[in-house]
Amino acid sequence: VLLGRIVDRCAPFLVLVVTFVIAFAGIVCIGLAGTxxxxxxxxxxxxxxxxxxxxxxxxxxxxxxYPTSMRVTGLGWAIGGRIGAVVGPTIGGxxxxxxxxxxxxxxxxxxxxxxxxxxxxxxxxKSRNAQRAVPSMHGS
Numbered sequence: 716v717l718l719g720r721i722v723d724r725c726a727p728f729l730v731l732v733v734t735f736v737i738a739f740a741g742i743v744c745i746g747l748a749g750t751x752x753x754x755x756x757x758x759x760x761x762x763x764x765x766x767x768x769x770x771x772x773x774x775x776x777x778x779x780x781y782p783t784s785m786r787v788t789g790l791g792w793a794i795g796g797r798i799g800a801v802v803g804p805t806i807g808g809x810x811x812x813x814x815x816x817x818x819x820x821x822x823x824x825x826x827x828x829x830x831x832x833x834x835x836x837x838x839x840x841k842s843r844n845a846q847r848a849v850p851s852m853h854g855s
């Protein structure tokens with residue numbers, strides 16, 4: 716809800732960029748935190764807030780990226796692209812049983828958040844450039 720309020724008041728895709736970058740950094744830091752339970756609790760809260768809030772906000776923003784006739788298809792692709800949520804834990808478990816370090820495990824696991832930040836940045840720049848291309852209705 717808090718992130719939704721921020722998205723309503725600021726450049727929405729820029730908010731997603733910041734949210735996903737914070738999630739990326741937080742996930743990497745979880746791998747570096749070791750056994751410091753208070754630090755892990757804070758990091759897990761921040762990462763959870765950013766990942767769950769960012770994904771929820773991005774689903775809501777999908778409607779702004781597609782013409783009306785394609786919105787359902789666009790949202791379907793956005794939601795259907797979450798195969799990583801199903802396959803990821805299995806791959807992660809295999810990586811850990813094969814001797815991967817916790818630090819490396821979390822660093823690799825953070826990469827999708829970086830990809831999400833880059834995608835949100837691209838949409839932000841595209842919408843920003845599109846707004847500049849629209850002629851003013853106030854005359855010059």
